[in-house]
Amino acid sequence: xxxxxxxxxxxxxxxxxxxxxxxxxxxxxxxxxxxxxxxxxxxxxxxxxxxxxxxxxxxxxxxxxxxxxxxxxxxxxxxxxxxxxxxxxxxxxxxxxxxxxxxxxxxxxxxxxxxxxxxxxxxxxxxxxxxxxxxxxxxxxxxxxxxxxxxxxxxxxxxxxxxxxxxxxxxxxxxxxxxxxxxxxxxxxxxxxxxxxxxxxxxxxxxxxxxxxxxxxxxxxxxxxxxxxxxxxxxxxxxxxxxxxxxxxxxxxxxxxxxxxxxxxxxxxxxxxxxxxxxxxxxxxxxxxxxxxxxxxxxxxxxxxxxxxxxxxxxxxxxxxxxxxxxxxxxxxxxxxxxxxxxxxxxxxxxxxxxxxxxxxxxxxxxxxxxxxxxxxxxxxxxxxxxxxxxxxxxxxxxxxxxxxxxxxxxx
Amino acid sequence: xxxxxxxxxxxxxxxxxxxxxxxxxxxxxxxxxxxxxxxxxxxxxxxxxxxxxxxxxxxxxxxxxxxxxxxxxxxxxxxxxxxxxxxxxxxxxxxxxxxxxxxxxxxxxxxxxxxxxxxxxxxxxxxxxxxxxxxxxxxxxxxxxxxxxxxxxxxxxxxxxxxxxxxxxxxxxxxxxxxxxxxxxxxxxxxxxxxxxxxxxxxxxxxxxxxxxxxxxxxxxxxxxxxxxxxxxxxxxxxxxxxxxxxxxxxxxxxxxxxxxxxxxxxxxxxxxxxxxxxxxxxxxxxxxxxxxxxxxxxxxxxxxxxxxxxxxxxxxxxxxxxxxxxxxxxxxxxxxxxxxxxxxxxxxxxxxxxxxxxxxxxxxxxxxxxxxxxxxxxxxxxxxxxxxxxxxxxxxxxxxxxxxxxxxxxx
Numbered sequence: 001x002x003x004x005x006x007x008x009x010x011x012x013x014x015x016x017x018x019x020x021x022x023x024x025x026x027x028x029x030x031x032x033x034x035x036x037x038x039x040x041x042x043x044x045x046x047x048x049x050x051x052x053x054x055x056x057x058x059x060x061x062x063x064x065x066x067x068x069x070x071x072x073x074x075x076x077x078x079x080x081x082x083x084x085x086x087x088x089x090x091x092x093x094x095x096x097x098x099x100x101x102x103x104x105x106x107x108x109x110x111x112x113x114x115x116x117x118x119x120x121x122x123x124x125x126x127x128x129x130x131x132x133x134x135x136x137x138x139x140x141x142x143x144x145x146x147x148x149x150x151x152x153x154x155x156x157x158x159x160x161x162x163x164x165x166x167x168x169x170x171x172x173x174x175x176x177x178x179x180x181x182x183x184x185x186x187x188x189x190x191x192x193x194x195x196x197x198x199x200x201x202x203x204x205x206x207x208x209x210x211x212x213x214x215x216x217x218x219x220x221x222x223x224x225x226x227x228x229x230x231x232x233x234x235x236x237x238x239x240x241x242x243x244x245x246x247x248x249x250x251x252x253x254x255x256x257x258x259x260x261x262x263x264x265x266x267x268x269x270x271x272x273x274x275x276x277x278x279x280x281x282x283x284x285x286x287x288x289x290x291x292x293x294x295x296x297x298x299x300x301x302x303x304x305x306x307x308x309x310x311x312x313x314x315x316x317x318x319x320x321x322x323x324x325x326x327x328x329x330x331x332x333x334x335x336x337x338x339x340x341x342x343x344x345x346x347x348x349x350x351x352x353x354x355x356x357x358x359x360x361x362x363x364x365x366x367x368x369x370x371x372x373x374x375x376x377x378x379x380x381x382x383x384x385x386x387x388x389x390x391x392x393x394x395x396x397x398x399x400x401x402x403x404x405x406x407x408x409x410x411x412x
Numbered sequence: 413x414x415x416x417x418x419x420x421x422x423x424x425x426x427x428x429x430x431x432x433x434x435x436x437x438x439x440x441x442x443x444x445x446x447x448x449x450x451x452x453x454x455x456x457x458x459x460x461x462x463x464x465x466x467x468x469x470x471x472x473x474x475x476x477x478x479x480x481x482x483x484x485x486x487x488x489x490x491x492x493x494x495x496x497x498x499x500x501x502x503x504x505x506x507x508x509x510x511x512x513x514x515x516x517x518x519x520x521x522x523x524x525x526x527x528x529x530x531x532x533x534x535x536x537x538x539x540x541x542x543x544x545x546x547x548x549x550x551x552x553x554x555x556x557x558x559x560x561x562x563x564x565x566x567x568x569x570x571x572x573x574x575x576x577x578x579x580x581x582x583x584x585x586x587x588x589x590x591x592x593x594x595x596x597x598x599x600x601x602x603x604x605x606x607x608x609x610x611x612x613x614x615x616x617x618x619x620x621x622x623x624x625x626x627x628x629x630x631x632x633x634x635x636x637x638x639x640x641x642x643x644x645x646x647x648x649x650x651x652x653x654x655x656x657x658x659x660x661x662x663x664x665x666x667x668x669x670x671x672x673x674x675x676x677x678x679x680x681x682x683x684x685x686x687x688x689x690x691x692x693x694x695x696x697x698x699x700x701x702x703x704x705x706x707x708x709x710x711x712x713x714x715x716x717x718x719x720x721x722x723x724x725x726x727x728x729x730x731x732x733x734x735x736x737x738x739x740x741x742x743x744x745x746x747x748x749x750x751x752x753x754x755x756x757x758x759x760x761x762x763x764x765x766x767x768x769x770x771x772x773x774x775x776x777x778x779x780x781x782x783x784x785x786x787x788x789x790x791x792x793x794x795x796x797x798x799x800x801x802x803x804x805x806x807x808x809x810x811x812x813x814x815x816x817x818x819x820x821x822x823x824x
Contacts (some may be wrong), residue, residue: 006642008614008669009580011551012529017675044477048447052480056695065456068464068655104683117423118530134679138525139423168421202420230418235610245481245686261427267546269518273685274657275468357811367635382764 011380013138034384037372038353040178046296047243055283057339059275062063067275073262075100075250076274078281083250085206086284087236090220091229093252099114099261102272104208104237106265108132111169111204111233113264114257120168124160125153127331127360127369129178132171132206141168143362150322152177152184155191164197166245169202169233174222178190179360179371183325184396186219193225203228208237208249208362209327212215216325224254230254240328241293245278297326304330306379307372307386314390315398321332328375331357333368334393340370343396350395352388425550436546444529447797449719449784450765452590452740458708459655460699463514467693467695471687478503481688487512487662488686490693497660498696500646503641505664511673514684516620516649516661518677522545523616523645524551525579525676526669532580535573539563539743539772539781541590544583546616553580555774560735564589564596567603570688581614581645586634588739591783595737598631605637615640620649620661623705623737626713628737635664642666650692652740658688709738716742718791719784719798726802728809740787743769745780746805748814752782755808762807764800 059067074080080095087093101107108131113292116122118140124133126145126258133143146153146161152174163386174184184192196203205223216276223232251261265271288326307330312322318335334340340356347353374382396402431499471479486492492507499505513519520543528534536545538557545555558565558573564586573579584604586596598603608615617635630734635644640765649661677683695701719742723733730747752768759765769781786794809812 006667008643008667008672009527010669010672011525014526014672014675019678039482041482043482047471047477049476049479049480053469054474056468057465060461060468064461064465065459066657068459068461068657069456070453070651070656071450102681102685105679109680113423114426115421117425131678131682138676146685149645212678231420234558240483244479245480247681247683247685253418255418257422260422260426263426266543267429267517267550268516268521268657268680269661272541273514273659273688275688276685327748343562375688 028335030200036232037352038355043376051287055279058276071274073271076277079277082284087252090224097252101249104235104249107251108237110264112136114260121165122172123167147363151188160193169204171204173206181322181324181329182332191229203232214327248280264395289298300375305375306382307374310386339367345394350388350392352385414524448765450767455788463568463699467691470705483686485683488689491689494696497662502636511663512533513661514659519663520649521547522676523756524548533577536584557774563600569658571607582617583616585618592743593734601634605640617646625738628756644750660692703736712787717785718794722798742784751779759804762800762804764797
């Protein structure tokens with residue numbers, strides 16, 4: 001019997017959702033000789049490997065059968081306690097206000113499932129974190145970008161868009177934003193909080209990088225603004241300060257929404273891995289993670305310095321770059337009508353990779369932007385990578401006969 | 413400023429979804445003196461703790477930085493290889509046909525997200541696994557139960573309901589079903605496969621317990637039927653044969669649907685925990701998991717025997733029970749108009765717990781049913797638990813003035 005080819009039906013919710021271009025680029029550039037500024041990954045050489053080995057060994061030796069058994073959807077008490085203590089540095093929090101998630105990506109997804117109906121609007125920064133848009137889109141949301149300046153979302157624009165769209169929530173990454181690396185200063189945070197409180201708008205505040213600060217004073221999350229915590233869902237992750245391979249993050253929230261999120265989590269996967277939760281809790285309880293993060297930040301700072309100092313020499317004259325005080329990313333706008341998606345293949349040919357900026361925009365992308373991660377390469381390698389990027393940019397400009405004069409703004 | 417109480421908006425998809433009654437019962441009966449037949453959990457005392465300790469230690473010692481870093485959404489190659497080799501005992505499979513999931517619950521959820529649009533029908537066994545219904549309902553599906561007999565779904569009913577509802581897929585647990593413990597014999601599997609092929613209907617085949625066989629001959633999954641694999645999604649899990657706390661399972665599929673499932677998984681949580689994936693792969697590669705499962709099954713068999721032999725002495729005359737050849741559950745129908753939800757509080761008072769059967773029905777529940785797990789208690793404890801259950805049943809019958817005569821079928 002000859003059968004017709006088989007095709008599975010695919011749900012409409014997935015028809016508009018594409019694979020993450022970052023993940024796709026990462027798989028293409030697994031070529032060992034490509035210097036990658038593309039990843040959104042921490043430097044594995046800086047992981048506290050011995051401490052984490054000890055934590056896993058301790059858990060399996062002393063809590064082994066518990067660590068291997070089913071457990072609660074909300075998360076292991078020891079981890080919720082550690083998480084609450086960390087959040088409470090800025091926002092009063094109890095362990096009961098912590099829902100453990102498998103990384104903050106799961107947190108974003110669960111928040112979307114818990115709050116969003118088809119057609120609901122979510123306001124996000126322009127540009128914003130790709131996989132958050134992916135998660136909210138899967139929940140049926142329409143994503144609208146809020147214009148930003150060097151201090152984050154523009155308050156007047158935020159208020160205007162809230163009035164126009166009555167969004168289900170506003171999604172912000174106020175500290176060392178992905179992809180731009182910019183940080184919202186305290187006065188702007190207050191303005192934003194006042195608008196959200198006045199308009200009764202939910203805030204989903206994503207803070208995976210906040211502790212990776214190199215320069216400037218620490219800032220409390222917007223959730224810490226008086227009156228804000230009850231209408232905010234604050235997401236943290238251990239991925240950038242401990243390790244992403246253990247998939248440990250959490251959502252801090254108040255009231256019955258926690259129950260709703262837990263029911264969604266039951267359906268999505270019952271619970272997070274117990275071994276990893278207990279190992280993370282043991283590590284946080286017994287090691288000085290803040291000291292570890294300071295060491296990591298000191299190394300990342302040198303790398304940021306190398307990239308930030310080198311970039312102006314290799315970018316076209318009209319290009320602009322951000323000056324991150326922490327986190328992992330730097331954002332460049334090349335101008336000159338350059339489409340960075342077209343630049344990428346030339347760059348990979350030269351042996352360097354980045355992420356084109358367009359996918360980070362919910363709509364109306366600026367095609368001349370790109371995201372550069374500085375954390376996984378040494379200053380020397382960064383310098384070499386920038387030299388390669390320089391060659392790629394020059395080839396691209398020549399290929400498209402684009403003058404490096406700042407007046408030109410079209411691809412011909 | 414006095415604020416009105418704050419209420420988060422909740423998505424409609426969660427309004428009809430309740431927390432798992434099993435998880436709720438489990439949290440109520442954490443009282444140490446209650447003998448629990450309620451859990452769907454393996455016996456932690458039988459975990460291969462030393463082998464798993466060694467596997468985690470090996471991975472963190474030899475692949476530590478990789479194990480702690482981000483990795484692919486599809487899963488670690490070593491684990492996909494081990495999974496493919498196990499599936500290939502029945503269905504030819506390559507590592508590329510394996511999508512790693514965080515337990516098979518995540519697999520069920522991803523399958524729902526990938527295939528189901530709002531209003532789509534899913535056909536399930538009557539009764540079926542609660543959390544699968546929860547996952548499919550969150551994706552917007554309407555769940556319709558297929559009448560079953562002691563051999564699983566009734567083929568004529570399956571064909572009739574497919575014709576009537578054009579379901580997006582049929583969800584079956586053919587081996588040691590949850591909650592009934594029944595197994596579909598080979599001839600019935602062939603009949604079901606022929607119907608699914610003839611009608612071009614997708615099968616989602618859930619097989620978490622299949623290897624926990626005590627008696628009878630092993631049966632290939634329905635997916636192994638000639639021509640069936642391409643239109644089937646086969647789900648396996650290590651939760652019942654290795655340990656659930658590591659959250660490792662997989663979906664075996666063919667063709668572009670794998671890409672769709674991977675995109676859904678990106679949005680849900682990027683990837684599964686790498687440490688656990690690599691430890692599971694190392695364990696499967698270096699230990700004799702089949703020998704381990706045989707040991708576990710031998711212990712579970714004694715417990716099944718104790719429960720199966722004891723139950724007829726304590727249940728009312730008209731009650732029926734299933735005779736599982738493996739897995740974890742036994743299903744009883746008490747008849748006599750008994751509502752097992754009303755029986756449960758009396759049972760807990762006597763110091764024994766079970767799961768009332770009604771929630772396992774997608775609709776039109778049989779309230780006189782209940783699920784009993786025999787795997788976490790020794791034969792002696794099972795005997796004591798059954799004595800307690802006997803007292804609870806007698807109290808319940810007296811309280812409701814129900815005669816133990818099989819003719820009565822009303823609660824007065």
